[in-house]
Amino acid sequence: MTRVRAAWVVPVDQRPLADGWVAVEGDRVVAVGNGPLPPGLDGPTRDLGRVALLPGLVNAHVHLELSCLRDRVPPAHAFTSWVKQLFAARGASMDHPDEPGVIDAATEAAREARATGTSAVGDIGNSLASVSPIASSGLRGLVFHELIGFRDTTGDLVARTRGAREAASRVNERVRVSLAPHAPYSVSPELFQAIRAEVDRSEIPYTSVHVGESAEEMELLVDGTGEWARILRWMGAWRDDWQAPGTGPVEYLDSLGVIDARTMVVHGVQLADESLRRVRALGATLVTCPRSNQWVGVGVPPIQRFYEAGVAVAVGTDSLASVEDLNLFSELKAMRWLAPRVPASRLLESATLVGARALGLDDDLGSLTPGKLAEIVAVKLPDHVTDVEEVLVSGVDARHVSWVHQA
Numbered sequence: 001m002t003r004v005r006a007a008w009v010v011p012v013d014q015r016p017l018a019d020g021w022v023a024v025e026g027d028r029v030v031a032v033g034n035g036p037l038p039p040g041l042d043g044p045t046r047d048l049g050r051v052a053l054l055p056g057l058v059n060a061h062v063h064l065e066l067s068c069l070r071d072r073v074p075p076a077h078a079f080t081s082w083v084k085q086l087f088a089a090r091g092a093s094m095d096h097p098d099e100p101g102v103i104d105a106a107t108e109a110a111r112e113a114r115a116t117g118t119s120a121v122g123d124i125g126n127s128l129a130s131v132s133p134i135a136s137s138g139l140r141g142l143v144f145h146e147l148i149g150f151r152d153t154t155g156d157l158v159a160r161t162r163g164a165r166e167a168a169s170r171v172n173e174r175v176r177v178s179l180a181p182h183a184p185y186s187v188s189p190e191l192f193q194a195i196r197a198e199v200d201r202s203e204i205p206y207t208s209v210h211v212g213e214s215a216e217e218m219e220l221l222v223d224g225t226g227e228w229a230r231i232l233r234w235m236g237a238w239r240d241d242w243q244a245p246g247t248g249p250v251e252y253l254d255s256l257g258v259i260d261a262r263t264m265v266v267h268g269v270q271l272a273d274e275s276l277r278r279v280r281a282l283g284a285t286l287v288t289c290p291r292s293n294q295w296v297g298v299g300v301p302p303i304q305r306f307y308e309a310g311v312a313v314a315v316g317t318d319s320l321a322s323v324e325d326l327n328l329f330s331e332l333k334a335m336r337w338l339a340p341r342v343p344a345s346r347l348l349e350s351a352t353l354v355g356a357r358a359l360g361l362d363d364d365l366g367s368l369t370p371g372k373l374a375e376i377v378a379v380k381l382p383d384h385v386t387d388v389e390e391v392l393v394s395g396v397d398a399r400h401v402s403w404v405h406q407a
């Protein structure tokens with residue numbers, strides 16, 4: 001048995017424990033507490049001193065496949081400008097997702113996420129290039145093979161990707177593979193429903209969709225006009241028989257029957273309170289990526305309103321094409337800045353337990369709880385700490401993060 005003691009233990013599923021300890025047997029946590037170790041658990045204990053111990057974090061939305069675009073897509077004032085720059089920068093790599101540059105950058109990014117205290121990722125890819133990098137970095141994850149097809153009238157894309165998805169699922173037990181539609185402005189109603197049916201049939205019935213990210217998306221859905229309609233026509237992807245639903249994206253996707261409790265609704269920057277209440281009623285998890293939202297020019301997410309609406313909120317960094325690093329503590333810092341009244345404990349829960357639940361990994365990850373995997377991170381603390389949770393959401397430099405135990 002391994003025992004570690006620290007100035008603070010932040011289990012997430014209970015209040016922080018001053019002078020706390022965690023006992024580990026094999027790869028599992030067996031007990032968490034503070035003060036003297038109880039009889040039966042006592043024995044040699046490693047005292048780590050002025051650090052906080054917490055569970056590994058869960059980055060619920062990232063695109064490791066785009067890591068090769070780090071520093072290559074500058075911040076934009078409008079989402080459609082950023083997307084055009086992304087297309088230009090992505091160029092050839094989009095056609096050759098298995099080329100070494102793509103894999104090497106994804107591997108380095110996965111290692112960076114791991115080194116900054118991440119246990120698991122919800123990763124989106126138009127190929128399955130990220131599966132091996134995730135497994136080799138020590139992360140766990142759910143990779144969503146993302147489909148795009150605004151003109152797809154049959155859902156044929158789903159059948160065509162089935163073989164690749166099933167093959168990738170067998171690569172490593174740390175990484176599972178599911179399917180995801182990209183967004184309401186890039187996926188046809190038929191493809192949305194075909195993906196949903198396939199996900200419902202699979203052993204991993206979790207999915208994800210970008211929703212309510214930009215004002216341009218809202219404009220397209222309300223009356224079929226605006227910059228997105230122009231871009232779809234310019235790309236030759238427009239479909240003349242497509243009818244704008246005349247609603248917001250949550251209402252539209254709910255009318256198609258494609259959002260449920262195992263759906264991650266990513267971004268939600270533009271969602272009104274009524275739509276947020278609908279997300280809550282459906283039991284879906286909203287994943288916020290505040291640094292990316294600002295980078296791509298869609299504004300700041302209404303984080304306070306997300307929590308006030310009672311929605312389950314998880315946290316993602318998004319890709320290195322729209323954020324400077326994959327340190328989830330930096331994302332928490334952005335959330336704290338944008339939502340000063342949300343309790344730090346709620347923000348920490350979002351970056352751990354809520355994300356783990358959304359990915360179906362909460363039996364093993366998301367809190368320091370007896371029976372779960374001993375994925376234990378230490379964060380070096382400043383001299384005088386009165387509110388350890390506040391310290392953890394105020395920005396933690398990568399140098400101050402280390403792994404105490406990895407499972």
Ligand SMILES: [Zn+2]
Pocket residue numbers: 061062063124210266318319
């Ligand atoms: Zn995304």
